[in-house]
Structure formats: structure tokens, C-alpha cells
Amino acid sequence: MSEEVSAPIPATPSVGHTRLSWRTGLAEYGPPALLVIGLLLVWEGLVWYWEVPAWLLPAPSQIVTTFVTSLPVLAEHTTATLTVTIPGFALALAAGFGLGVALDASPLLRRAIYPLLVTSQTVPIVAIAPLLVVGFGFGLLPKVLVVALITFFPIVVNTIDGLQGADRDQRRLLEAMGANYWQLLRLLRLRAALPAIFTGIKVAITYSVIGAVLAEWIGASAGLGVYIARSLRAFRTDQVFVAALVTSLLTIALFTLVSLLERWIVFWKGER
Amino acid sequence: MPTLELHSISKTFTTSAGPVPVLDRLSMQVAAGEFVAVIGPSGSGKTTLFNIIAGLERPDAGAVRIDGVDVTGRRGQVAYMPQRDALLPWLSVIENAVLATVVQGGDVAAARREARALLADFGLQGWGDARPALLSGGMRQRAAFLRTVLWHRPIMLLDEPFGALDALTRAQLQQWLLALWDRLDRTVLLVTHDIDEAIILADRIYVLTPRPARIALELRVELPRPRSYTLVTDPAFARLKRQLQQVLMNGERG
Ligand SMILES: Nc1ncnc2c1ncn2[C@@H]1O[C@H](COP(=O)(O)OP(=O)(O)O)[C@@H](O)[C@H]1O
Ligand SMILES: [Mg+2]
Numbered sequence: 001m002s003e004e005v006s007a008p009i010p011a012t013p014s015v016g017h018t019r020l021s022w023r024t025g026l027a028e029y030g031p032p033a034l035l036v037i038g039l040l041l042v043w044e045g046l047v048w049y050w051e052v053p054a055w056l057l058p059a060p061s062q063i064v065t066t067f068v069t070s071l072p073v074l075a076e077h078t079t080a081t082l083t084v085t086i087p088g089f090a091l092a093l094a095a096g097f098g099l100g101v102a103l104d105a106s107p108l109l110r111r112a113i114y115p116l117l118v119t120s121q122t123v124p125i126v127a128i129a130p131l132l133v134v135g136f137g138f139g140l141l142p143k144v145l146v147v148a149l150i151t152f153f154p155i156v157v158n159t160i161d162g163l164q165g166a167d168r169d170q171r172r173l174l175e176a177m178g179a180n181y182w183q184l185l186r187l188l189r190l191r192a193a194l195p196a197i198f199t200g201i202k203v204a205i206t207y208s209v210i211g212a213v214l215a216e217w218i219g220a221s222a223g224l225g226v227y228i229a230r231s232l233r234a235f236r237t238d239q240v241f242v243a244a245l246v247t248s249l250l251t252i253a254l255f256t257l258v259s260l261l262e263r264w265i266v267f268w269k270g271e272r
Numbered sequence: 273m274p275t276l277e278l279h280s281i282s283k284t285f286t287t288s289a290g291p292v293p294v295l296d297r298l299s300m301q302v303a304a305g306e307f308v309a310v311i312g313p314s315g316s317g318k319t320t321l322f323n324i325i326a327g328l329e330r331p332d333a334g335a336v337r338i339d340g341v342d343v344t345g346r347r348g349q350v351a352y353m354p355q356r357d358a359l360l361p362w363l364s365v366i367e368n369a370v371l372a373t374v375v376q377g378g379d380v381a382a383a384r385r386e387a388r389a390l391l392a393d394f395g396l397q398g399w400g401d402a403r404p405a406l407l408s409g410g411m412r413q414r415a416a417f418l419r420t421v422l423w424h425r426p427i428m429l430l431d432e433p434f435g436a437l438d439a440l441t442r443a444q445l446q447q448w449l450l451a452l453w454d455r456l457d458r459t460v461l462l463v464t465h466d467i468d469e470a471i472i473l474a475d476r477i478y479v480l481t482p483r484p485a486r487i488a489l490e491l492r493v494e495l496p497r498p499r500s501y502t503l504v505t506d507p508a509f510a511r512l513k514r515q516l517q518q519v520l521m522n523g524e525r526g
Contacts, residue, residue: 167358169354169355169356169358170358170360172323172328172354172358173352174371175328176326176327176328176347176348176352176354177347177348177371177372177375177423178348178375178376179375183375187360187374188360191362268361268362268403
């Protein structure tokens with residue numbers, strides 16, 4: 001028993017996740033930030049030089065002004081969009097995860113349903129969305145369903161992949177201990193599937209806001225999609241840009257939130 | 273009556289390239305409290321044999337008996353330490369160590385206490401709450417071994433427990449196991465491809481032929497216990513080693 005020195009471990013060893021100092025942050029985000037600022041300046045200059053009409057292409061400065069002046073209206077529409085996005089995504093998560101576990105458990109079910117799932121993804125959502133509105137009316141439900149339909153697929157696929165990707169040796173060890181299906185699922189496979197499930201969630205959350213905006217475009221009384229449609233009709237191109245900006249920011253915010261959750265829940269990832 | 277008895281076990285895998293016969297009417301006995309080593313060339317079917325004893329695979333023919341009871345294909349009867357440590361990366365050393373108790377619905381709190389009490393003996397003092405990623409290769413193997421001991425089965429199967437370690441760490445762990453062994457009071461079947469390891473640790477050695485595995489030689493190691501690593505310079509050790517090497521080289525009874 002004379003191997004490595006068995007010193008007690010420090011309170012919380014920090015391995016794995018990279019912590020950003022401002023220096024590495026600058027190195028990582030500096031170049032793209034400079035590029036974006038440069039492009040905005042060129043855009044501003046060209047609009048000014050050629051006197052481009054605002055309905056065709058507004059200058060960045062005007063977009064910022066519009067953004068600030070329409071903040072109260074934007075907040076309302078953004079809230080409306082989120083009340084579609086979040087339930088739609090939650091529905092996709094619950095149904096996608098549940099179906100993923102079910103399809104993993106039954107090879108027969110998998111063979112029957114999996115091809116249908118893939119096929120369903122090839123049908124353009126723009127074609128389905130109006131049908132949903134016809135079927136379910138102008139309430140919240142059809143829009144929530146559009147978001148769920150768009151975000152559901154990556155969650156199912158990654159849940160199945162993650163469950164089946166559990167380490168073979170670890171699986172055999174638990175089987176040798178006499179673990180049954182549920183114990184294997186609870187003690188090993190669900191945990192092992194978490195990184196893949198989060199990959200699915202990240203893809204899904206990226207589509208979710210766009211999906212909500214699309215659904216609102218087709219039929220709603222409030223939301224960023226409605227705001228875009230109205231702005232287009234009024235030739236308020238600056239407002240369209242602002243709506244696009246908000247959609248992006250919302251998506252980035254949700255993505256970041258999921259990434260933080262992932263670090264917290266899949267704490268062992270990247271430790272090895 | 274032997275504690276563990278393998279009676280004429282045969283196994284053939286069917287692959288896309290045709291049938292692969294792996295075990296050919298293999299019989300072995302291990303007495304209670306005995307330490308038996310199985311040496312064989314890589315790919316000869318040692319892990320397959322262990323999987324059959326652990327109930328993970330079914331043999332095509334033959335039977336596994338424990339204390340005279342046929343347990344062929346039954347799981348959870350023996351403690352099994354697989355070739356790779358298979359520690360769960362999200363659990364601490366202690367939680368990994370008590371996994372068998374969790375699966376089998378035993379008293380987990382008591383198992384945790386026992387695991388903590390054994391940490392020092394396993395060179396893991398102060399590491400009980402650390403996750404496996406922080407452990408060195410040698411420490412991981414000892415954590416996996418602790419998990420095997422806390423499985424609370426009279427028979428332990430160890431599949432090349434030191435195979436993936438560097439020579440120095442391996443020698444240290446062999447020495448450590450030797451010291452620990454006398455206090456553990458278990459029956460052990462150890463797979464290895466290291467002749468020195470087999471002689472130092474075992475009471476008896478089975479040498480397997482290349483695939484499909486049969487028994488090429490059965491050898492009793494008549495070296496006094498307690499043993500230590502200095503044994504490798506003993507003439508009796510050299511004799512046994514030569515004998516084993518010959519059989520392994522020829523693949524058959526020399
Ligand atoms: N599930 C399996 N399907 C097909 N072939 C297998 C399977 N498991 C093991 N084998 C083959 O059986 C042989 C023995 O494997 P193994 O028992 O792991 O050998 P060892 O542990 O002695 O190195 C190898 O040739 C391996 O490719
Ligand atoms: Mg092997």
C-alpha cells in the first residue's frame with residue numbers, strides 16, 4: 001500500500017469546465033465583435049452615402065432608435081411569444097423524452113414509429129401550421145403545437161441515442177449485479193443519456209423561438225410574428241429588423257440558460 | 273465439494289464471418305477460500321468464461337455450479353470485477369463502492385459505513401467523496417476492487433484487474449492485494465496474462481490454450497504463504513515460471 005500519496009482532496013476540486021477570465025474572453029469574443037462593429041459601420045456609411053430609403057434598408061442607428069422607442073410594445077409582443085415558446089418547448093420535451101424512452105424499450109415500436117418520425121420531419125411545417133389553426137382555432141393551442149412539432153424531433157432522437165449509447169462495460173457490471181430493466185434505466189442509462197439529451201434540447205431550443213414567431217405570423221393577435229407581419233404591411237422595415245434582433249436575442253438567452261443548466265446537471269461531463 | 277464448479281462448458285459465438293468457437297468443454301473447480309489464476313493468450317476466451325460464470329452469457333453446453341447448486345445463467349451469484357473498472361463517473365468513490373448493495377436492495381447506509389471504514393485499507397483515505405475522474409489508474413482499480421469486495425459474495429471473479437496499469441503500479445497493487453488477501457477470506461478466480469502475477473498470487477493455476485479454450489495445464493503453486501514480491505528471485509518461482517512459459521508458447525501440454 002505504498003502507491004500514490006493519498007492526500008485528502010481539496011474542498012471542491014475544479015476540473016473540467018473552462019472558466020473564462022477576461023483575457024481568454026477577449027481572445028474568444030474580440031475578433032467576431034470587431035468584425036460585427038466594422039460591418040455595422042460600413043452598413044451605416046453606405047445607407048447614408050447612397051441615401052437608401054428606410055423602407056428598403058434602414059441604417060443601424062435607426063434600428064437602434066426604433067428599438068429603444070418601441071421597447072414597451074416589444075416587451076408585450078415578446079411576452080406573448082414566450083407564452084407560446086415555453087409551453088410548446090415543454091410539451092416537446094415531455095413528449096419527446098417519453099417517446100424516446102418508450103421507443104428505446106421496445107424494438108418493435110421503434111421499427112414501427114421511427115421511420116414515421118423521420119418522415120414527419122420532411123413535411124414543411126409551413127404547410128401544417130395553417131391546418132392546425134383551422135383545426136384548433138386561433139387560441140394558444142395551435143401555436144404551441146407548431147413549436148412542439150418543430151422542437152420535438154431532436155429530443156426524441158437524442159434521447160434514444162443517449163439511452164442506447166450507455167457504456168457497455170458499466171451496463172454489464174450492473175447486469176452482473178442482477179439489475180432489472182428499471183434499475184438499469186434509473187442507475188445508469190438515464191444518467192448516461194443526459195449529455196445527448198442536452199444536445200437535443202439545445203438544438204430544439206434554437207428552433208423554438210423561430211417556430212413560435214412563425215406560428216404567430218400565421219394566425220395570432222400578439223407576438224413577435226404578428227409584429228413582423230404588421231410592420232411589413234406598414235413598410236416599417238426598421239421594425240422588422242428590430243423584431244429579428246429580439247428573436248435572436250431571445251434564442252441566445254434561452255440557449256445560454258440551457259447551457260448553464262447542462263453544466264449544473266451533467267456535472268461530470270468533461271471531468272475525465 | 274468445490275465451491276465453484278465449471279462442468280464441461282462450451283461456447284460458440286455466431287458472427288457475420290461464421291461461427292467462432294471460444295470455449296471447448298472447459299471444466300474447472302475452485303475450492304472454498306482458494307485463490308485460482310487462469311492464464312491464457314489474449315482472445316482465448318477468458319472474459320467469455322467469466323461472463324458465463326456471472327450469468328451474463330449462457331453457455332451452449334455445460335453447467336456452472338456453486339456449492340453444488342446449478343446456477344447457470346443466473347446473475348448476482350458472484351462478485352465480478354470487469355476488465356475495465358466500469359466506475360460510474362457521476363458517483364463518488366463511496367457510492368460506486370456500494371452499488372451492488374443498491375441494486376440488490378440491501379442496507380445501503382450500512383454498506384456506506386463499511387466502505388468508509390475500508391477506505392484506508394484500499395489506499396483511498398480522504399478520497400471517498402471524490403469522483404472517479406480525480407483518481408489515478410491505480411486508485412481507480414482499487415476503488416473497483418472495493419466495489420467488488422462490498423458486493424458481499426463469497427466468490428470473486430477478477431478479470432485482469434491490473435492489466436491496464438504500468439509495470440510499477442501493477443507490482444505495487446499485487447503486493448497490496450497479497451497483503452489484503454489473507455484478511456478477506458474469499459474465494460478468488462483471477463484472470464491474467466501475466467505469469468509472475470499468477471504465481472505470486474495464486475494457490476493453483478489453469479493455463480488455457482488459444483481459442484477455442486481448453487485447459488492446457490493445471491498447476492499447483494507450492495509456495496508458502498504469506499508471500500511477498502521478493503518471491504520472484506526464488507528458484508522454485510523460476511521453475512514454475514519456466515514450466516508455464518513452455519506451455520503458453522506451445523499452446524499445448526509441452
Ligand atoms: N459477443 C461476442 N460476439 C462474437 N464474438 C465474441 C463475443 N465476445 C467475444 N467474442 C470473441 O471471442 C473471443 C474471446 O474473447 P474474450 O473472451 O474477450 O477473450 P480474452 O478475455 O481471453 O481476451 C475473441 O475472439 C472475441 O472476438
Ligand atoms: Mg478479456
